[in-house]
Amino acid sequence: MPPAWARAALAMFGVGWGANQFSPMLRVYREQNGLSEAAVTAMFGMYALGLIPALLVAGPFSDRRGRRTVIRPVVLLSSAATLVLMAGGTRPELLYAGRFLAGVASGAAFSAGSAWVKELSAQAPAGAGARRAAVFLSAGFGGGPLVSGMAGQWLPLPRITPYVPHLLIMAVVTPLAWRLPDPAAERAPAPWRAPRAARRRRFLLGVALWAPWVFGTATAAFATLTALAAPHTHGLGIAFTGAVTALTLGTGIAVQPMTRRLAARGGTARAAVVGLLLATAGFAVAAGAAATGRVAAVPAAALLLGASYGMLLVSGLREVELMADEGELAAFVAIFYMLIYIGFGAPYLFTVAAGLFGYPRCLLAAGLVTLLTVFVTRPALRDEPARAAAPAAETPPVRR
Numbered sequence: 001m002p003p004a005w006a007r008a009a010l011a012m013f014g015v016g017w018g019a020n021q022f023s024p025m026l027r028v029y030r031e032q033n034g035l036s037e038a039a040v041t042a043m044f045g046m047y048a049l050g051l052i053p054a055l056l057v058a059g060p061f062s063d064r065r066g067r068r069t070v071i072r073p074v075v076l077l078s079s080a081a082t083l084v085l086m087a088g089g090t091r092p093e094l095l096y097a098g099r100f101l102a103g104v105a106s107g108a109a110f111s112a113g114s115a116w117v118k119e120l121s122a123q124a125p126a127g128a129g130a131r132r133a134a135v136f137l138s139a140g141f142g143g144g145p146l147v148s149g150m151a152g153q154w155l156p157l158p159r160i161t162p163y164v165p166h167l168l169i170m171a172v173v174t175p176l177a178w179r180l181p182d183p184a185a186e187r188a189p190a191p192w193r194a195p196r197a198a199r200r201r202r203f204l205l206g207v208a209l210w211a212p213w214v215f216g217t218a219t220a221a222f223a224t225l226t227a228l229a230a231p232h233t234h235g236l237g238i239a240f241t242g243a244v245t246a247l248t249l250g251t252g253i254a255v256q257p258m259t260r261r262l263a264a265r266g267g268t269a270r271a272a273v274v275g276l277l278l279a280t281a282g283f284a285v286a287a288g289a290a291a292t293g294r295v296a297a298v299p300a301a302a303l304l305l306g307a308s309y310g311m312l313l314v315s316g317l318r319e320v321e322l323m324a325d326e327g328e329l330a331a332f333v334a335i336f337y338m339l340i341y342i343g344f345g346a347p348y349l350f351t352v353a354a355g356l357f358g359y360p361r362c363l364l365a366a367g368l369v370t371l372l373t374v375f376v377t378r379p380a381l382r383d384e385p386a387r388a389a390a391p392a393a394e395t396p397p398v399r400r
Helices: 004-020 025-032 037-065 068-087 093-120 128-154 161-178 201-208 213-232 237-254 256-292 297-323 329-357 359-380
Strands: none
Touching (some): 025 128, 037 093, 093 128, 128 237, 128 297, 201 297, 213 297, 256 297, 297 329
16 A cells, blocks of 8 residues: 555546646547637636636635545546546537536645645655655646547547546545545644735745746647647647657656755755746747747757746745645645646737747747746745755744
8 A cells, every 4th residue: 555645646646637638639629529729728718717716715625624525525526527528529518517627626636635745744854745746746747648649649539538547547546545644634723814924025036926937838838839830740749749748747757856956955946946947948949949840849848848847846835835834735835826827828828929929039038037037036035944954744833
């Protein structure tokens, strides 16, 4: 039996798989259902419509009533969302409902689940919970589109078979997470209040300022660049999109050890700065890919942007974990996730701005913004919190 923290993280992996398995399917629906670009954009909007309220409600609720109370219905809801998406293959209106349900499941799982993994990692060094949550979440985000992209490209029933792996995964992780210990449930419920740490300069300038680039970098790779490259993929656009998505998010997992070492030596500031510089380099390569139309340049940009995604995600979760006051962790994590999900709007903004300035200039401008952000973030995070160097289980909450 896996350790308790791993079982909670596996639940996040399963929900993350269900959340992102839809990305390569957009091309399937365009080709077989004749969906317009506006319809596809609306489906992404439905996901956010479910995700944001769930983040707002589930995180604080789990702080008061426990993580298990939230995660149990969430893993069932994630499976239900996939079943609705499968039915949407012949009834496209159900795709909107499926995406909405997937958003609700994701918002609840990411806030309460991240806090749960941290609490079940109490004997590990500070920051271990954040890294573990990020690794499993990124693995689900990357594995889902890779498998669904291959299934949609080459297997029969391309509007149904890509979703089957998620149902099998949830059949395994649901019973594993069902009876996990729940440290938060043992605390006396406290009245809800907005996390005080979210109003501190350290968070506002040191994390919130760049948080949208967590997914802004990733979606630029697997949404914007794959769409630009699709006409040059010789009919393999579905598999190509899935592969680039997996490469982007898989790189985010691969950089976890480096992020840990950077944070150990120079604190969150060093890891965040490196993540922003990687974003600058990634956007520069992406601009070159957009200007030349070379498909081979897309994976190179995806590697850099994926590394940026991974470093910024772990840096942000680590900082939130260190700053959170007692009883406010999930609510604070929810705020961070709300900020990073703003980055899912990056492809839309690139599309709109490209009509005026062209994709290469827009991508270069994004790189310039991430570079300038370094000069604000580094001073804000210069002083590392006292808890960063000590095991979380041995150190009382620090109030700033």
